[in-house]
Amino acid sequence: EAGVAQSPRYKIIEKRQSVAFWCNPISGHATLYWYQQILGQGPKLLIQFQNNGVVDDSQLPKDRFSAERLKGVDSTLKIQPAKLEDSAVYLCASSFPGGPGGELFFGEGSRLTVL
């Protein structure tokens, strides 16, 4: 079974530029998550989708971050304009809906460096 796919794996941009990350979850997983992991910290949830609807985006900086999950399958996370503090690894995860306590399956992440 294919895992969670993310691209690109690495991206270097200058501040004020834009960047987009793509995620394809495990087939059949209705729930999709985007996490931000800053060096030395644990992952922080940015947004959670259930199919193509947003469940939680309370920690998404909406003035510069946006995410969509058209057709309830793959998803894109965009940052525009990027700031230095956005340098982090962006993790995508998916889970099969089964209520709280279900296992999350993570991709390898997209490492963003903002110069």
Place this chain on the structure above:
Amino acid sequence: AQSVTQLDSQVPVFEEAPVELRCNYSSSVSVYLFWYVQYPNQGLQLLLKYLSGSTLVESINGFEAEFNKSQTSFHLRKPSVHISDTAEYFCVVGSSNTGKLIFGQGTTLQVKP
């Protein structure tokens, strides 16, 4: 509100020695508890979880963790570590109401030969 604290950022240990990675949490509601592991150049993966029932949970590779409600802890232990256990370990607390997960800051386990 929930929070989780991993008490050690790095734990160096020699191969075949025992290890304990400490985790404390706080929550005003019932919780689920998890340990996720990230091996070098790989994605995060579930190591073990406590949802209900027996407070001692085990993984397939010899790790165990015990849910201690009175001390609000979920420490991870292994009696004898291998080089291959070198990784970053994350303690995670989840709300049983909303399912929202809060990750600790991680503990790097460095197993030396």
